[in-house]
Amino acid sequence: MSIPINTTNGRTIDLADYVLNGNASFSPSRIVTLNASDVNIPLKVKIAVLYGNEILSACTFLIYTNAKVCLKDTLAHASNAVQQCVNTGENMSCAYTCNNGFVFYGGNFTRKVKCSGMNVWKPSLYPESCLKYELPAYFVKFDVTYNLNTLASNCVQNFNALLKDTNATIGSNIDSFCRLLDPGKFIIDSISSSASTFKIITTFRGHFVGDKHQNNRETCINLLEVSSSRSFVLPVSSIQCSDNTQAAVTVDTFGNTEIGYKCNGSFLFLSSEFGDMCVPCPAGRYFSTHTCNVCAEGLYQDLPDQSVCKSCGTNEISRSDGAACISRCPPGFASTDGFTDCQPCERDSFWINATHCETCPEGYGTVENGVLHKSGCKTVCQPGRYSQTGYTPCEMCPLHHYQNLEGQTSCKECNYNQRTYKTGSINSSECIIADIPNCDRTVLTGCENGNTTFQNHSAFCVCFEDQRGSRTNDRQGQMDTTVIILITLLCISVVLNISLIIRNCRQSSKQQTEDRNHGNIDRTPNVVYEHVGDTSSPYQELGKLDVSHNYNHM
Structure with missing residues (x-):
């Protein structure tokens, strides 16, 4: 997907606009802001449609931000330089000027890049950074051969260490020898020695400090070479060797000299319209064999003045200037x-x-x-199984369903009058016609007009007589009869309880009347209770009264 921008601030898009329906998740986020910093850097986006926490489907794509106008913010940063840009209609020109003490590789102090519209910059989107330069120094190199009265191999290590310790003394001796020429102070930069039978060959490298006249310096070195006295390079007359012997040392020759303006270490000598200068290798290059070499494919160097290149990461390639690596198509693309x-x-x-x-x-x-x-x-779901995605984990097709294909998200349903007797059916032949009941009045009690219908792949009977509700079988009729009988018995029980209460009340009232009539005479009757067996009456008599009156006290 390509998104155009016309300003540095860019634009904001809502990824939900690209989802037709459903519950979706968005990565890195639903709202994405694209600006000048995103140009030429694709953004990976993922939209997933969810069912609960399960991903039903997902779409991954790249959003490329394309500038439709010249945007200076899309240019790479140039270190140690000042940028000045000018618009000319739809075009733009940016000039880079190095800070004091810095220069572009090649010796220039200014560089320009131009945009001709649609944010196409030439010569490159990646302007060079400015490098700190040095002025060349007048370097001197000469070899001195020393004679020993013993094998030099036993003494070379100690002798070289001694020369290094006394290099300031040797430099001062040369200054004194050439003081009338005033070539500037001589500094020894390095000393290295090697042994050859009874001789030690030592190479001295150094330079003159300051900006004294070149001819005077050349004359100084020439005089040293032809001088009959070589004591200025002989700080000692003997040296103790590794075998604990003392060896005498004298100067044999002084020569093989090299002189002239050169650069120190890994700096390169440049002669430009602005003068001679020394500059390090820029980013994207490395120093080797007195030159700056471009980093090979798959390597880069983001720093100046380096002797090796770094390796790009996995799935990366070198940028055109070798100063960085850029990603290839990201994983998944x-x-x-x-x-x-x-x-x-x-x-x-x-x-x-x-x-x-x-x-x-x-x-x-x-x-x-x-x-x-x-x-x-x-793994895709096998026949007889399904899932929300069509892939594992899968579930078996439920009863009355089947699936004869693999990788499906649902199962096929049997005909309305068919059913299966197990889950995970894989063919329509497993859908069997359901048993159909005989819907006559023996099944539908009191119903003359019944018929068979199907619900959830099961057959049952319904009654259409007088458009009453349906009785599916005689069990329903029996249930209705049972309810009526229970209600009748409940009513009889209530009536019996009321009758008993009335009878007890009458008997109690009669007894109280007789007691008032007799006064204090003992009229206590003889009551005999006899057991009464079950009768056809819904209830039983409580007992039998045998009353005899005693009138002796009357």
């Missing part, structure tokens, strides 16, 4: 050249490298594009 027009690996494939995606093994697939590894290939 590929293209013909592995760099431009990167497209996600299609569904049912996985990423190998920036130029190749490989198809999943047979029987495997993916729920999204841009899969990074072979492990992202999932």
Whole structure:
């Protein structure tokens, strides 16, 4: 996807606008802001459609930010320089001027880059940084051969150490020898010695300080070379060797001289219209064999004055200037050249490298594009099974359903009058016609007009007589009769309880009347209770009264 911008601030997009429906998640976020800093740097985006916490489907793609106008903020930063840009209609020109003490590699102090519209910059989007330069020094190199009265191999190490310790003395001796010429102070930079039978050959390298006249310095070195006295390079007359012997030392020759303005160490000598100067190797190059070499493909160097290049990371290539690495098509994406027009690996494939995606093994697939590894290939659901994605983990088709294909997200339902007797059916032949009942009045009590219907793949009877509700079978009729009988018995029980209460009340009232009539006479009757067996009456008599009156006290 390509998103154009016309200003430095860019634009903001809502990724939800690219989702038709469903609950979706967004990475890196739903709202994405694209500005000048994103130009030429693709943004990886993933939109996933969810079912609960499970990903049903996902789409991964790259958003390329393209500037439709010249934007100076898209230029790489140039160190140690001041940038000044000017608009000329749709075009733009930016000049870079090095700070004091700095120069571009090649000896210039200014560089320009131009944009001709559509943010195409020439010569490059990556202007060079300015380098700290030095003025060349007048370097001197000469060899001195020393004679020993013993094998030099036993003495060379101690003798070289002694020369290094006394290098300031040797430099002062040369200054004194050439004092009338005033060539400037001589500094020894390095001393190295090697042994050859009874001789030690030592190479001295140094330079004159200051900006004294070159002819005077050349004359000084020439006089040293032809001088009959070589004591200025002989700080001692003897040296103790490693075998504890004392060896006498004399100067044999002084020669093999090299003189002239040179640069120190890894700096290169440049002669330009602004004068001679020494500069280090710029970023993107390394110093070797007295020259600056471009970093090879797959290597880079982001710092100046370096002797080696660094390795780019995995899936990266060197930038055109060698000062950085740029990413190839990111994992999950590929293209013909592995760099431009990167497209996600299609569904049912996985990423190998920036130029190749490989198809999943047979029987495997993916729920999204841009899969990074072979492990992202999932087994498809086998016939008789399904899942929300069509891939593992899968569930068996429920009762009265089947699935004869693999990799499906649902199961097929049997006909309304068919059913299965197990889950995980794989063929329509497993859908069996359901048993149909005989819907006559023996099943539908009191119903003359019944018929068979199906619900959830099960057959049952309904009654259509007088458009009453349905009685599916005689069990329903029996249930209705039972309810009526229970209600009747409840009513009888209530009536009986009321009758008993009335009878007890009458008997109690009669007894109280008789007691008042007799006064204090003992009229206590003889009551005999006899057991009464069950009768046909719904209730039983409470007892039998045998009353006899005693009138002796009357």
